[in-house]
Amino acid sequence: MTQRVKKAGDILRDVSLDLLPGQLTAIAGSSGAGKTVLLETLAGLRTPAQGVVLHDGSRPGPAGPEFGLVPQEDIIHRELPLGRTLRYAAGLRMAPGTPPAVVDEAVTAALGTLGLSRRTGVPVGSLSGGERKRASIAVELLTRPRVLFLDEPTSGLDPVTGADLMRTLRTLAGQGTTVLVTTHTPADLAVCDQVVFLSPHGTPAYTGPAAGLCAAFAVPSVEEVYGAVAAGARVAAEPLGELTRPETETRAAAPLVRLGAGTLRQWALLTRRGAETLLRNRLSVAVLVGSPVMIVAMFAVLFRAGAFDPRSPDPGSSAMILFWIAFGAFFFGLSDGLLQICTELPVLRRERLAGMRLGPYVASKLTVMLPVLAVADAVLLAVLRALDRLPTADWPTYGSLFVTSVLASAAALALGLLASAAVREPGQATLMLPLLCFPQVLFSGAFVPVPRMAWAGRAISWAMTPHELAGGS
Structure with missing residues (x-):
């Protein structure tokens, strides 16, 4: 899958990147750098003023069937039990005539993948912050998306819960889902394959492997990268290289045909x-x-x-x-x-x-x-x-x-x-x-x-x- 963005309005400038199947990519940068705008542009929710976004060689439409999108807010009703919430979401998104057994299977699989199988009967409002975020992700996994976009998924979570959520996203990427997140948390970058670090002016200060981020700016910690970028430092994009995970793990799962209910x-x-x-x-x-x-x-x-x-x-x-x-x-x-x-x-x-x-x-x-x-x-x-x-x-x-x-x-x-x-x-x-x-x-x-x-x-x-x-x- 190839995705390129050259410019989105006056916020992003000269952004170009490739996302590979089964890859976990983080968009980082200071507040106002354009992280959410870039995420929404890559997801097809915004049309770039210049340049083009391509998904497998084609322009994406808003929320295509192969995409999952998790905004910062919860996208589930807090009053309902978790299992009921997911069944309603599955009924709205899956093709007309989908057998109830298939819906139940999709709900069970999504809950199992996110470690929420034992919380099926718990009202969403009674879940912890990390569990609610995983529940929102579970809604998107119902239709087996090939690409999952998440806007600051660890925002508001404590460090332990945030790290656990990032490990879950790392597992999803390992199973073949291409995952793209925006984040303010330096610790989130360590588990990612690729980092796109935006300057305050919306231009990429760094695009490359997460492991090479600190070395590229000659600083000992990710926190100091923020200071270096704010001071105007910028390095050339680095090639990501081949993923080291086995090919059997990086093969993308076939998405369900998502026509939506009548x-x-x-x-x-x-x-x-x-x-x-x-x-x-x-x-x-x-x-x-x-x-x-x-x-x-x-x-x-x-x-x-x-x-x-x-x-x-x-x-x-x-x-x-x-x-x-x-x-x-x-x-x-x-x-x-x-x-x-x-x-x-x-x-x-x-x-x-x-x-x-x-x-x-x-x-x-x-x-x-x-x-x-x-x-x-x-x-x-x-x-x-x-x-x-x-x-x-x-x-x-x-x-x-x-x-x-x-x-x-x-x-x-x-x-x-x-x-x-x-x-x-x-x-x-x-x-x-x-x-x-x-x-x-x-x-x-x-x-x-x-x-x-x-x-x-x-x-x-x-x-x-x-x-x-x-x-x-």
Whole structure:
């Protein structure tokens, strides 16, 4: 396999290297030198501004079937047991119609290779940092990639755990997988075949055998190489030479044909995984159950009984009750949607590269969350009616109110999913909650009548969910 990069934007300059089958290569250098950019360019995720990347003589596409990519973040759900996580990943990546026995065999083999066979039933969140990193690698090994790219796999690990992980990668390379890692840890370089050491300007200061790195710069330790490179030292590329491992060990394993699951199968797998992840997350369950209970309790205390009694009509109270019911339905959907995507962005990005489609992903979110929201809306209406906070009416009337509430929740859920996809972390999504709720209250017409609003306010009010629900009811 030949891979060459001449330039990637303004970050990398004059980079050229060859990676051989069954070789472990490290990309090292100071922060900002372009290590991750080089890794992503070699993996086909970035197109170089100049030069070309070739894999077996052909240009790579994003996340081709022969590649495995492990970013710095975990690419597995922490709520699920390790074995279940890998089975879902295998179902999404393997060809349609793959027998369950083949999936189980791939999962067992990946866990065995990474030394995780005894941790199959343990939730990923309960694994140690090193075990979670190996679990992410196990996901990539499910389809037997010929090339494995890892972005700082030992970052955040203690020296012993990091060294153990590098020995695991050394074993994978010995079994025929070409492994490329970026690293900040000097000790990682000792187990590698080749080192590409980048200068702060993104040019290779050294490309050659790991054993010759210190000698090339005439320094006694790898740590001092960093100082020499920062001072501007640079040596010519050295030939790697022949690998000394036996030919039987360096022969690459034949990759599985990875066509990916079809649209319906992806939706079914993602729906099952989403539901299981939700039910296994105690905090999510507490929020889903607790929010409707608290809101219903507050409404029961806030509204007086008999507000809709025709013998003593109170139009102001009646309108306000309808407004807060509408807002409650909106709040259920928005709060449930805001954390659905941003909490699993690393998983989503990696699975998108592996062939997951956005349509089945979004549909799975709606499939899981809409029944939950429908139950919350039904409980809200039923409890308020039982406590005489709503008027006596026939089933069609309440059916219409329920359907309208569910539609309001669904619209808010869609807004929450959109906002969740626009932010990078849960903390940012939490800040979005009041920002999205405030316009619903301000422009709904419950506090300032719509006719008294400025023309811009009147136009905005028609898009507000509580306005539509309360007005329609």
